[in-house]
Amino acid sequence: MRVVDGNFDTNAxxxxxxxxxxxLEYTSLTDYAFKQDGNIEGQRSVISKSAAASKIRDRMIKDFKNGGVFPPVVLGLIVKEEELQKIKESVSLDDDFAQIFETYPHEEISIIDGMQRTxxxxxxxxxxxxxxxRVEYWIATSINKLLYRMLVLNTGQVPWNVRRQVExxxxxxxxxxxxxxxxxxPDLYSKLNFYDINDKGRRTNAGEFHKNQIVDLFLVYSLRNEKTDISTQLAEEYKKLDLMDALDQSISLDKFIDIFIAMCKLDIALGNLDLSVIELEGRFTNGKDLFSSHPVRVGFVAAATELIIGRKGRERNPKQSEEALNRFVDNINEIISRLDAERFSIEEIEEFLDFQMLNQWLTSLPKSKVGEEERTGFKKAFAMIFEEKEGFIKLSEYWMKI
Known part of the structure; x- marks a missing residue:
């Protein structure tokens, strides 16, 4: 291996x-990564089940054998902070990079771009x-930087929709x-179940979540936008840039965990209720039904994020954020206390929840873009619930704001 040049990317x-x-050196170096589909989450494996891919591969083989020169393959390696600094300040990059590179096993190398060429x-x-x-090395100190680079590289190739980037x-x-x-x-965690993205099972109990939907909630939190929907292609290019920005900024999960835990606790409390004796009509007929709705989950997270973190461009300072978090948690706990079947009858609990009113209000929403309308509507309702300072009488007064 011979180093040609090096450049520090200050942005990443x-x-x-x-x-x-x-x-021969390259194929030996990348043998493990190639067999692991690039050795980095989300990398596309070799495309084989396509007539077009077969023709392109045959053409590439012919071009290479005829002396064709391919663009550089990009390999990734995560190093220690001090090692990256040494490379950055090196006056003999060839020697210093080789010295550091040789300390890492081939199993830690990933193919960021170039699976088909490999x-x-x-x-x-x-x-x-x-x-x-030609081979380019992308040397970074975290997996996020490699993922960021892979997303950038692939924006000009086979289009990546938002769902694939989330994956x-x-x-x-x-x-x-x-x-x-x-x-x-730990007690709450023992009651939760996370489904894989390819799992075809449906939620049957409170506390069950598909992983890709949790990621959608994380995007709502990190982008502070309840209209972020990984199942659609709306404003895809803007979301792609926002997603890479979120990745690049290494957004803290701390407050998201607080919000997610509060949502799960409320979900579990609702799931313990049996409202079947009430004979409700509509979408929400039992306790577990509320957070089975993704627009409800999105509205909950969006409203809590705006309360605790602040709106974009008007972020709360740490003290304000902590005060808002405390109010949010207190209000959730008060609602949970009102769902105690040992203290209140099922009829009293349903009167407090007023799912019947909620079901009626949902039927009045515009039929076009109903998912988007529901996300925005539940965000409004939950925002008022979280900001309440005088206690709760019935939740219908908030459902009416949807």
Whole structure:
């Protein structure tokens, strides 16, 4: 391997190193990453089940054998902060990078961009072992920087919709959320169940959530926009940029965990209710039904985020944020206390919840863009609930604001 040049990316706090290396060295170096579909979450594996892909691959093989030069493959490596600083300040980049690079096993290398080219290189190895190819290294101190780079690289290739970009980052986010919830409230965590994105199972009990929907709630929190919907293509390019900004800013999960825990506690409390004796008509006929609705979850998180964090451009200072969080938690706890079947009859609890009123109001919403209308409507209702300072009588007074 021979270093050609290096440039520090101040925007992403990462170092780009351009190199050339012999094909045999490259295929050996990336063997593990290739077999792990790039060794980075969200990377696309080799495209094989496509007639168009087959034609492109055949053409690339022919071009390479005829002496064609491909764009650099981009490899990723996460290093320690002091090592990145050493590379940044190096006067002999070739030596310093090689010295640091050799301390990391091949299993830690990822293919950020170039899975299809790597497949071609592997197929053309025989007879081309000493042929030089161009390889760029993206050296960073966190996985977020590699994911950011991968998203940027792919914006000009096969289009990535918002859902696919969410799939790139949802695993590490979900892992963090699960750990933080378990650490903060182990008893609550034991009552929760998280479904995989490909799981076809439906929610049957309170406390059950699909992971991709939790990611959507995280986006609502981080982008402070209840209209962020990963199931649509509206304003996709703007969401793509917002998503990369959120990723780049390493947004804190602390307040999101507080909001998510409060939502789960309320969901569990509602799920313990049996309202079947009331014979309600409409969408919400039992306690667990409320947070089975994604617009309800989105409205809850959006309203809580705006209360605790503040609106975009008008963020709350730490003291204001803590005071708002305390009021939010107190109000949720008061509502939960009103759902105690040992203190109140089911009829009294339903009178307080007034799902019948909620069901009636939902039928009056415009039929066009109903999902968007519901998200915005529930955000308004929950905003008033969270900001309440005089206690609760009936929730119908808030449902009427939807």
């Amino acid at each position: 706090s990462a170092f780009s190193i351009s190199t050339v290396m012999e094909l 497949n071609i290189y592997r197929g053309c190895l025989e007879g081309n072992e000493e042929r030089e190819i 790139v980052i949802y695993k590490p986010i979900i892992s963090q959320i699960k750990v933080l919830v378990e650490n903060k409230d």
